[in-house]
Structure formats: C-alpha cells, structure tokens
Amino acid sequence: MSLTSDQPVALTTKPGPARDSQPPLDPAEARLALRNAEQALLDDRRLLTADELAVLARVPDQSVPSLAALAHEVRLAWCGPEVEVEGILSVKTGGCPEDCHFCSQSSAFDTPVKATPFLDTDEVLAAARETAAVGASEFCIVLAVRGPDERTMQRLLDLVPIVRDETGLNIAVSAGILTDEQARRLAEGGVHRYNHNLETARSFFPQVVTTHTWEERLDTCSLVRHYGMELCCGALLGMGESVDQRIELLTQLQDLDPTEVPVNFLNPRPGTPLGEAQVTGALDAIRWIALFRLALPSVILRYAGGREITLRELQALGMTSGINALIVGNYLTTLGRSPEDDLQMLADLKMPIGALSHVI
C-alpha cells in the first residue's frame, strides 16, 4: 500500500485513528446508505454485505448519531430490549507464553502484572456470588494461557459445576486454544459459553500476534460451536488496523456466527508494544459499535474493556447504538466503573436486565 505524506503512517506501536482508503460520503450519500441499510435489516431482514458495510463505515461524523439510531432500532427488532450483564474473573493471571502485543499478561513483555497461580475455589466462588448479587446472569472464568493443560482442565471441570450450582449463574470459560477432546469435555462439563476472540482481521493478526495464528483461533471457535457450547468471539479495536480490515473482521464474524461478540477498545498497557498507542476517539467508538450491530444484527453485542477510557461520559450512548450486554465492574487486570453506575444507567434508559441467547 502506498501512503501519501499527509496520511498518518500507522505503526503497530503507535496507531492513530483507523486509516480509510476512501473519503467520507457526502450527506446525501449517507442518507441513502442509511435508508438502504434500514430496508435490508428491518424490512427484508437480511444481513448486510461487505460492500454495504464499507459504504456505511464512511458516513461523515455528523451522520454517526443517525447510524447509531438505526443500530439501536435493529438491536430492538432482532434482539429485544433486554441487556445481559456479566462479570469476568481472571483465575490464573499473567505468565502467558503468547505474545499478543496488546496484553499485559504476556510473559514476552515487561509489564507491571505479576503472574499468580490458579485461585482457590473459595475465592472464585466469592467473586461469583458478588457478581450474582449485582444482577449478572453470566460469569466468565478466564485464564492467561495458550491453552489448558490437563491439570487446568481438571480444575475447570471441578469448578464449573460448583460455581454454577452455588450461584445459579451461567458459566462461561476462556482458556485459550482447545483441542477437539478438550472442547468436548468442557461442553460435557457444563460450560455454557466459551470465549475465544478473533481480536482482529485475519490480514492484520500477524502484526499483533506471532506465537499463534488467526487460523488456530478460528479452529477453536469452530470446535466450540461443534460441541454445542455458545461461542463468544470478540474484537479488539484500535491496534492500528485499517477501516478495510475492520470490515474484513465483521464479515469474518458474520461467517462464524457467534452467539456473543464482546467489543473491546484498546486500553494501552504499559510495557507492551502497544503501550503508548492512541486511545480510540469516542465518536469513532460509537460509529464502530453501530457498525458491529448492523453487521451482526442478532448477536449479543457486549460492552467490554476500554469503554471507560474511550467513551467516558458517552457510555450511555453506546447502549442506544447497538449494545445489548455489558461486563459489569472490573476487568481481568484493570478496573471498570462501579456496577452501581452501570445499573443506574440501565434503569435510566429503561432497559431491563435479562439473560440472552442467540436470537434469529
């Protein structure tokens, strides 16, 4: 690709706003694109094509509220008004052998995060009970590993039914790349949903991860679906990927058809190769939340990491731009805003809390 001198040069270590290969639409073109998308999604009830998404990605900034309003209507029409609330817990933190350039838990980088072993069952249970007490229906047990070894599998298979039965929560797990047999055992062991993010487009992935491939991630996602677990497959925006690559990721997610897509925005982590990256702008974040909903109308689209620093006081706007789920409270190694603030936001928006599953 050639870059002219007035374009920002996107280095992996210091990405700015997503590069676009084409100029924004003019207002009339934007209105037409929005009308066409409305017709497709609300009247014809069909998915948008990559070309249609690429046009919508180019609406000018002043049309982003209209894009968001359409995404909200699409979410209500395809998913209903409920919002799913989830808590996540890192039960084995840091020391991961993989080199995901955004991650403070990789042992490849000198970050402040200290590696800690698998938490005791009592600690996991206490965290799950506290999560249930704030109204969550889903609890995700997360491990910083390439994939689970046999000891980890045994711990997970012990833990999942205990936490589920003690709290009534649906239990999700995120433990990296799985073998066929591991996927089957986790499904049989009561794992309701398995998280494995594609993170970014296939064409951009090698720039941010070198220790495993995008295809390996896709294989695990396919195994999760094959064995009947719900697939949670998220994205991380703001790593230096282009607009075209974001569209590419959306079409790859359309093909994969996950139950849930958590949308993360890069929160630059000290000591990682992306540690000094620019944070995604708030309006850009709203634009892409809306585009995710328009590309994936039936999915559970979850607010995940980075929303606090990216959106700041616009967090309620995301809820009316296509989001219908959120991670409540803190994240794996970083803090979120208080659960009370999120619950108040949902009450103010008159959005009921409920468990969701794939709706078509």
Added chain:
Amino acid sequence: MAASDPPPTHATPEHCVSCGRLTSECPGCGRELDPPHFCATCGTRLAVLVKPTGWRGRCKVHGEVAASDR
C-alpha cells in the same frame, strides 16, 4: 482488612505503586483505572487479585497493602 493481617505500615510511601521506582524518580505514573502493582513501602511487585466487585494487592513482604471493594 481481616484481623489476621499485619498492621498497616505508617511509613511515608517510598515507591510509586504503578512502576515500583522510588517516588523521587517517579512522582506517579499510574494510568486511570489501574490498580496498584507495586508495594509503596518496598517497591516489590504485588500479587493483584481483581474481581468484578473489588481488588486487592498483596506484597510478599508486607502482606495485603492495598484493597478496595469496588
């Protein structure tokens, strides 16, 4: 804080809790929404447990040195 935990230290913090350097070298480099990662007293990296509804940081020398229930 549980009764069995060591008494809190009242010494002036000597280390930045975000990078562990002496406060004379780093007056504070913490980013928004990061828990402390180093002991303010001795600069040792903390084992940090982050839960949806709270967090705590434990120093192998000084025990639990920082915690919050949110």
